[in-house]
Amino acid sequence: MKQRTIEAIRAHAAAEYPREACGLIVVERGRERYVPCRNAASGTEHFVLPAEDFAAAEDLGEVVAVVHSHPDAPAMASEADLVSCEASGMPWHILSWPADDLRTIEPSGYQAPLVGRQFAHGVLDCYTLVRDWYRIERAIALPDFPRRDDWWHQGEDLYMRHYAEAGFVAVSQDQPEQAGDVILMQLRSPVPNHAAVYLGGGHMLHHLHGRLSSRDVYGGYWQEITRCVLRYQG
Template identity: 35%
Template sequence: MKLTKQTQSDILKHANEAAPNESCGFVVLTGRKQSYHPCENVATLPQDTFEIPADAWIGIDGDIVAVVHSHPRNEPFLSGADRKAQNQSELPWALATGGAVKLFRYAPLLRGRQFVYGAADCFTLIRDAFMLCGIEFRDHPRSNIDDDAAAGSFEQNLPDGGFIRVRAGLQAGDVVLTAQNGIANHAALYLGGGEMLHHAFDHLSRVEPYSKYWQRMTHSVWRHQDWQPEMLEAIKNDISVI
């Protein structure tokens, strides 16, 4: 989904009018027409959070296709509370911040996912984590987990997504490929501090130490060309959700 220029303009206008409180509302699709539907923020502390009245969800003329709110202090990413609420809504969220509107497609919380190859696997997890940071890259089709690994799927698709292989200097935000018998068959996101986020076959997605075992299994390290250190905040906000 893309937001029209008029929708973005209306969202920013409402955000400016509501400041220093957070604004909130919906993106609505009526037939083929997209529009912004502003709502009242009824939160107890509207400068710090937002709450849309329950009855605002009822009687909308059209389909609600995104939830909207603003960050008057210009925090560029969804907070942990935002991610928890987005996970409940299962909708894209638009964030007005820093004079622009950022759209975050819906993705389940990064931790606790059931493994389903091609739908919820290690590459999906990394793609969704980078989306929360504002970096989008396309998914790729899967066939069989072993055949894809043997065909070098990771080495082919990471460059397509904007990643460059680095030879030294592992840093937070890097993607670590691990291998069995010399074949890269798993990917993890290094979080810094000796921890990584990953989704292994037949396990829930989780954070765990980048231990000596995983270090021995490491095949290569990849870094996105648009990565900035402050983006890690977006991922940490998500994994802080209980």
């Protein structure tokens, strides 16, 4: 990177601190420049770069890298950073601020494990886990859906609105029977906001906010908050 690009990244990280700053590196008329973008995340633990900001940067030139800061944290890539870098197909530059340590990661074929992955809403969350299980175990590509932070408290009923579009039908209110059944649960929310994959033998795979993804026994509390069981029909 050019020194002036690094200086622009530093200035943006300082201006956004203590929130994460995010932006894009663009080659415009043969010259490299940093394009600051908005962070649309509602919290401080991650960033969300709006699609319209990405589109605006593309209008300027070729987007060649993604940039974001880690306020008061090392520049080491998180699991969500690694997954998102793979999805973007381009390098990611991470600036620890105010420590001022800049590191770069590039796509390398990384895949998050099904069990033990870190939570990052919209990147590594309960629906991502469902999609990854179907891709790995069934070679089925489920559609992804845009979802803002805390959507279940914003009047959105995303799971119930989109499950048919994803190829699922409702088969029960509270009793999964086949491996691959998806269990929709209502966890301290006015709408179903948590999903798990039934693995058979009384076990499920799921990912709670703030915890690592895990394989747990289905029953008890989880059955009490179950609102719908879905089965993939294609």
